[in-house]
Amino acid sequence: MSDPAAVSLSSLSSAIAGVVAQITPAIVSVHSHRSRASGFVWKSGLVVTADETLADEGEVSVRLASGEVVPATIAGRDHTTDIALLRLDTRTAAAVHLTREVPVLGSLSVVVAADRGTPTAALGLVSLVGERWRSLRGGEIDSRIELDVRMRHNHQGGLALDAAGKAIGMAVLGVRRVIVIPAATIDRVAGKLESHGRIARGYLGVGLQPVKLDNEGIGAMVMSVDSAGPSAAAGLRQGDVIVSWNGEKLAGVRTLLRRLGPESVGSIAEVAVRRAGEPALFKLTIGERPEA
Template identity: 65%
Template sequence: MSDLSPLSSLSTALAATVATAAPSLVSVHSHRSRATGFVWKPGLIITADEALADEGDIIIAFADGTTRAASIAGRDHTTDIALLRFDGTDVAPMPLMAEVPPLGALAVIAAADQGTPVAALAMVSKSAGPWRSLRGGDIAARIELDTRLRPSSEGGLVLDATGHAIGMAVRGPRRTLVIPTATIERVAGRLETHGRIARGYLGAGLQPVRLDDGLGAMVMSIDKSGPAAAAGLRQGDIITALNKEPFRGMRGLMRELGPYSVGAVVELAALRAGEPVQVALTIGERPA
């Protein structure tokens, strides 16, 4: 009988997988928040935006017990990705692989708690195509894991059965989600270059209203220097359609205001004192 049972072999392989990722993991301490991050490029760390405090100093703790100060290079709340910058190029980045695991595949969450590496075993409970977050971010694949994520592990690496890093673990409503590599590379690349992700801006405060034949959005306020004012939209107007498509809610409208909407012209149908009007509005860039 072999000394190595299948279970023992699996255990050894899992331990080796975590050991490979551990040197790239850090704990991220910001105000009262504790999370995990991983070295993406020399001097740059990826972490979960939702787990990052809005203000205060940021300290990163490494597995060897050392700590360093970090600063925010950029953050995008719609995809839950934040990029931190720290002084040092001596920590090896963890290569990311653009792979989407199949349903039922095993995955390992490798994270850090006060600098000490921690791990959790999970199964891929959902593997589907692209989706859009509630905050309007485009995510390359819908990957869910069947395990609960401890708060300090948010922002940790998700490794597949071959040990490849395939994304970042974040806490979703009642489940653990994976922000896949393709999304991380796209968003972090723009954050590194520009410090932010451009978002579309109408320059109007809107309130959903119910009409006799559907939904509308009433203009409650106008930014006098914004796109809505330039297009001639007025306070009290009720938007009923965008590009000839009926208005179906604020979530659908927010989806039209993604990073690539800036500069696009949308045709708005509206009611003004009960009379139909047409407005051509050029989407601007949301102020920082």
């Protein structure tokens, strides 16, 4: 008579192996200058990978699941969300279907990646599920999903699967944890990279330095001004200290810069400053950060 526990474990093992086998045709290896990573076929002719692992120079090649190595060009990259889009011939590889479903806390998750063309898989748990958040670089991530799983550096860009085998997003290394860039973020950012080659970011045209204010608050001193930028057009000068933004006191320079996402371009901000100790108010139309 067979052991029920052994049967259950065998069934679970077979189920996991099945979902991994189903997804591996879409998994690729990415090789750029002195750097290797994983990726997946997002659409025909387009591969998504982790931007952090992609070299800034040199040629890029991709090894498909079939073993074929093809050259790739960078269609666009966004370091704030860690998403890069590569353009290449992937007609022989099926694109993956991403689900926007958010996994349940404590459920199983599998990260499927590639190591120099060889598929890899790692099993773990969904250790944190949260709401929309901003990365340290200011990128807007649609939901916070963290995994308790071991993952090598060159496995970044692989796919994270939920307990049902659905692809929930791209796995990348955070600080002491594995983070999933969810499907909603990938589709939004990769779609813009496909059509425009870049993600628009807000631009003030000033160099800022944090300073302590007399009331123990934080201000941002204008250290330099782009003469052709939005701040110069609004009337800001070097030496001005920004004390509030749209009526809210500053919490720091970094917090201010995080507000300059794609949605900020073209919007008007009310900026309160101290100029030579006297208050002044300006209306500033946020520009688009130059590509350079």
